[in-house]
Amino acid sequence: MLGAPPAWLHLNWTKALFILWVGTLLLWIALGADMIFRSARQDRRAVQLARGLHLTRPAYFPAGHPWRHPESGHPGVEARHSPRLPPYRPPTQLLPEVLPPWEPLP
Amino acid sequence: MTGGAHRKARIPTLGWAPMPVWAARDLGRHPWRTLATALTLFALALLLGGTQLVHQAIRDTTAHLLAGTPAIVVRRAAPTGWVSLPIHAALEAAAGVPGVLSPHARLWGHARVSGQTVTVMAIPEPPDDTAGAGLFPDAAHLRPGAVLVGGGVAPRLSGDTLIFDEQPQNAYTVLRRLPAKTAMAVHDTVLMHPEDARALLGIPPGSASDLAIEVFHVEEIDALSRHLAKAFPWPVQISTRTQAAGRLAAGQGRTAALATLAYAPALLALLVLGLAGAVGVERGRAQAGLLRALGWTGGDFLRLALWRWAWLSLPSVALGLAAAYTLTFSPGIRWMGPTLFGWTTPPPPLHLSSAGSALVLVQVAALVALPHLAIVVATGLRHTTTDPQALMEEGP
Numbered sequence: 001m002l003g004a005p006p007a008w009l010h011l012n013w014t015k016a017l018f019i020l021w022v023g024t025l026l027l028w029i030a031l032g033a034d035m036i037f038r039s040a041r042q043d044r045r046a047v048q049l050a051r052g053l054h055l056t057r058p059a060y061f062p063a064g065h066p067w068r069h070p071e072s073g074h075p076g077v078e079a080r081h082s083p084r085l086p087p088y089r090p091p092t093q094l095l096p097e098v099l100p101p102w103e104p105l106p
Numbered sequence: 107m108t109g110g111a112h113r114k115a116r117i118p119t120l121g122w123a124p125m126p127v128w129a130a131r132d133l134g135r136h137p138w139r140t141l142a143t144a145l146t147l148f149a150l151a152l153l154l155g156g157t158q159l160v161h162q163a164i165r166d167t168t169a170h171l172l173a174g175t176p177a178i179v180v181r182r183a184a185p186t187g188w189v190s191l192p193i194h195a196a197l198e199a200a201a202g203v204p205g206v207l208s209p210h211a212r213l214w215g216h217a218r219v220s221g222q223t224v225t226v227m228a229i230p231e232p233p234d235d236t237a238g239a240g241l242f243p244d245a246a247h248l249r250p251g252a253v254l255v256g257g258g259v260a261p262r263l264s265g266d267t268l269i270f271d272e273q274p275q276n277a278y279t280v281l282r283r284l285p286a287k288t289a290m291a292v293h294d295t296v297l298m299h300p301e302d303a304r305a306l307l308g309i310p311p312g313s314a315s316d317l318a319i320e321v322f323h324v325e326e327i328d329a330l331s332r333h334l335a336k337a338f339p340w341p342v343q344i345s346t347r348t349q350a351a352g353r354l355a356a357g358q359g360r361t362a363a364l365a366t367l368a369y370a371p372a373l374l375a376l377l378v379l380g381l382a383g384a385v386g387v388e389r390g391r392a393q394a395g396l397l398r399a400l401g402w403t404g405g406d407f408l409r410l411a412l413w414r415w416a417w418l419s420l421p422s423v424a425l426g427l428a429a430a431y432t433l434t435f436s437p438g439i440r441w442m443g444p445t446l447f448g449w450t451t452p453p454p455p456l457h458l459s460s461a462g463s464a465l466v467l468v469q470v471a472a473l474v475a476l477p478h479l480a481i482v483v484a485t486g487l488r489h490t491t492t493d494p495q496a497l498m499e500e501g502p
Binding site (some may be wrong): 005031036043045051052056 | 130172216223256422425448
C-alpha cells in the first residue's frame with residue numbers, strides 16, 4: 001500500500017537496532033542517576049520553611065486558588081461551584097436564631 | 107540446514123548467533139510496519155507514563171508537605187466574612203482546651219503585584235519564631251521596608267523593588283530571592299516584616315489573621331475542633347489537616363479518573379497493533395511454511411518472536427518513558443502550570459520521589475510491553491502446527 005521503502009530505510013537493521021538499544025540503556029542510566037541524586041536533595045528546605053511559617057498547603061496551586069487557602073473562603077459563600085471542594089456546610093454560629101440548625105437534605 | 111545446526115553458525119557482522127540478526131532483518135523487511143509499531147509503543151508509553159507520573163508526583167508532593175502542616179487552623183468568622191482575631195484572647199482561649207499544643211498566631215493574606223495574586227506572610231516574631239530558628243538568616247536584616255520573595259514573584263519585580271498594587275506609593279526593597287529548593291512551599295509568597303504586613307493587610311497591632319494549632323494525637327483533631335469552636339467568645343471557622351487530606355483525596359480521585367481516560371486510546375492502539383500483527387502473519391504464511399520445511403521447530407519460532415519483541419518493544423517503551431520522565435521532572439518544565447494548576451507565571455517544580463516514580467515507570471512498562479509480547483508470541487506461533495506444504499501453497 002505504501003510502495004517501496006525509501007533508500008534511507010535500506011540500512012543494516014541489526015546495527016541500527018543495536019545502537020538504539022545501547023543508546024536507550026545509556027539514557028536510562030543517566031536518568032536513573034538523576035532520579036536518585038535529585039530525590040535526595042530537593043525540598044528539605046521547603047518542608048522546614050513550611051513548618052516554620054505554619055503553612056497549610058504546598059504551593060503548586062497559585063495564591064488565590066480555592067485549594068491553596070480554602071480556610072480563607074468566605075463562610076457565607078457557597079463553594080460547590082468549585083469541583084475541588086466538598087459540599088458546603090455553613091457554620092451554625094453565624095445564624096443561630098434566623099435559621100434552625102442545619103440538617104442534611106433527605 | 108537443520109534447526110540444530112543453524113544455532114551454532116556465526117554471522118561475522120557482529121559475531122552474534124544468527125537468531126537476533128535474523129529477527130532484526132525480519133523487522134527490516136517490513137520497515138513501515140516496524141516504524142508504525144515502534145511509534146505506537148512510544149506514544150503509548152509517553153501518554154500512560156506521563157499521566158501516571160504527574161498523578162504520582164502530585165500525591166508525593168502533597169503528602170510530603172502536608173505531614174508537617176498545622177493540625178488545626180482557626181479563623182474568626184463574621185457575617186461580612188473574615189475579621190482579624192485578637193492574639194492574646196485567642197491564645198488564651200485555645201490554651202484552655204486540653205490537648206491543644208503550641209498555638210501560633212499567623213499574620214498573612216493576599217495581595218497583588220502587577221496583577222498577579224501573591225501570598226503575603228509576616229516573619230514569625232519571637233517567641234513564635236522558635237520553629238523557624240535558623241530558617242531566615244536574613245531575618246535580622248528584615249527591617250520594615252525590606253522583603254524576601256519567592257521565585258514566582260521575581261518576574262513581577264521592578265529590578266530589586268517590589269510594589270504592591272494596593273500600595274503604589276510604597277516601594278519595598280527585595281533583600282533576597284528565596285532559593286529554588288523552597289519553591290514548593292513559598293513559590294509565590296512575599297515574606298515581610300510584621301509591621302509592613304499589618305499596614306498592607308489592614309490588621310491592627312495585637313491582632314492576627316488566624317491561629318495555627320498543633321495537637322498531641324492526630325486522632326484528636328476532629329474532637330478538638332468541636333471543643334475549640336465553643337472555647338472562643340466569637341464565631342470561628344475551623345479547618346483541619348484531615349479535611350485537607352480528604353479534599354486532596356477527592357481531588358486526586360478526580361485526577362486519577364481523568365488519568366484513567368488515557369487508557370482508552372491505549373487500548374485502541376493495542377487493538378490496532380494486534381490487528382497489524384495478525385495481518386502480517388497471514389501475509390507471511392509462505393515464509394513460515396518454508397522455514398518449517400527447512401526444519402524450524404516451534405522453539406525456533408518462539409525465539410524469533412521473542413527477539414523481534416526485544417529489538418522493537420523494549421527500546422520504544424524505554425524511550426517513551428524517558429520522554430514522560432523528562433516532561434514531568436525536568437528543571438524548567440512549564441506545561442503543567444497553566445494546564446493543570448491555573449498558573450499564569452512559571453510554576454514550582456513537583457516533588458520527585460525516586461521510589462514512587464520508579465514503581466510507576468515499571469508498572470507502565472509492564473502494562474505496555476507485556477500485551478505487545480503476548481501479541482507477538484501469539485502471532486509468531488500461529489503457523490507452527492499447520493502443514494508446511496499447505497502454508498507454502500496457500501500463502502502469497
